[in-house]
Amino acid sequence: MTTTSGSAGSFVHLPVLAEKAPENLVWNPDGLYVDATFGRGGHTRRILSRLSPAGRLVAFDRDPEAVAAASLIEDSRFRIVHAPFSAMPEELSRLGVGEGAVSGILMDIGVSSPQIDDASRGFSFRFDGPLDMRMDTSSGEDAAHWLARASEREIGRVISVYGEERFAKRIARAIVESRKESPVRTTRELADLVARTIPRNRTDREQHPATRTFQAIRIHVNGELDELRKALPEAGRLLRPSGRLAVISFHSLEDRIVKQFFSDTANPGKGIDPRLPLRADELPAPLFGHVERIRPDAVECEANPRARSATLRVGERTAAPWNDRLAAWIEEEEK
Ligand SMILES: C[S@@+](CC[C@H](N)C(=O)[O-])C[C@H]1O[C@@H](n2cnc3c(N)ncnc32)[C@H](O)[C@@H]1O
Incomplete structure (x- = not known):
């Protein structure tokens, strides 16, 4: 595809x-x-x-x-x-x-x-858009609202289980810390936050550091x-x-x-x-x-x-x- x-x-x-x-x-x-x-x-x-x-x-x-x-x-x-x-x-x-x-x-x-490539759907770290990620835009809670209210533990669990991301706890902590100032609202804000938070190693060079986090949140938001x-x-x-x-x-x-x-x-x-x-x-x-x-x-x-x-x-x-x-x-x- x-x-x-x-x-x-x-x-x-x-x-x-x-x-x-x-x-x-x-x-x-x-x-x-x-x-x-x-x-x-x-x-x-x-x-x-x-x-x-x-x-x-x-x-x-x-x-x-x-x-x-x-x-x-x-x-x-x-x-x-x-x-x-x-x-x-x-x-x-x-x-x-x-x-x-x-x-x-x-x-x-x-x-x-089309879902990935349309910035306004908020699925991709490649474009800046509202952090939505819902397949069904007519119902349910979008990614930004979920990240604004979920506990650090829940965010960490989602990123770890659905993203198989070894720095899940660190990312969850950074999200919760940053929302004390202002909640993460856009794909760019989330992508930058993840990139700042996790170390980059050689094997990750081909993949954006936020790939696994985006996958995890998308899987969670859409059940x-x-x-x-x-x-x-x-x-x-x-x-x-x-x-x-x-x-x-x-x-x-x-x-x-x-x-x-x-x-x-x-x-x-x-x-x-x-x-x-x-x-x-x-x-x-x-x-x-x-x-x-x-x-x-x-x-x-x-x-x-x-x-x-x-x-x-x-x-x-x-x-x-x-x-x-x-x-x-x-x-x-x-x-
Ligand atoms: C990989 S695409 C399918 C592409 C399709 N086979 C084609 O040839 O164009 C997946 C589609 O399934 C929809 N989808 C994913 N999970 C779904 C679900 N649980 N119920 C209904 N639709 C779902 C998505 O909204 C998306 O449009």
Whole structure:
């Protein structure tokens, strides 16, 4: 996913695995598909081109600008919904789509290039803008307000866990000290504060010192990992037998959740004590069968540097009915 600024202030999003993701998702051209992360519709358009006149595609995005961009798609098989993808079950049920009815769900998670490249969205340390970082600008608390009220401990925890930043405590202390004078309000103020606070070593030369802090605050403000943890089991429940769940992740925190989800649901009996006298047919049946891991090839990574960190995992739903093990998975992960 690379971005180029288009004309007249518009922004362009180059989808990662633009062909491979739809190719692995669409197995039944008459089916109903979900693009959980519309962005600018790069994947949506390619999925539509693989569907028959009977096929349908419902897309989601929590960003009002992405939803507005979807109006450019004039296709009676297509619908856009402004909602977080964790709300897929309720929103789809409003459209008459229930459990076990969906042929494929694509999730290309994270931020879009237009979000990063528009200074007014406050996602990037490369441009100066208000410190917002919300994907859904119509609701929730922005990054500036959160940094102005959160405790030093909470800020430190977020930067450490979601940014994997070893100087998290130091950065949190500097934020809290500096807000005694005046709160951090812009991306430039935050980027400069982080750069002043942490030592730069040789390995960091290619990366801005605030990269990890910005990533962490963005993940927190948007509840990104919780969204993913909630949506994966819901997606499994919505899929019909042979349905595909395709998830593209861009960093290890996301990929770990996706990998664990597929591992748990493909082997739901793995936590069961092997000494228990159970027959094979008494063990919980796998909910996903074959799971494939696909990476962009060298040509794509050369053309689109963001593809280098992308991993696509595609799982195929078995015919086993959905079971409560998945509910247990959500509870465990949310602790
Ligand atoms: C990487 S971009 C997707 C790009 C898209 N595949 C394309 O080809 O244009 C991610 C998009 O997902 C949206 N998004 C991220 N998390 C979301 C969530 N939990 N619910 C709904 N939309 C989300 C973002 O607003 C962003 O527009």
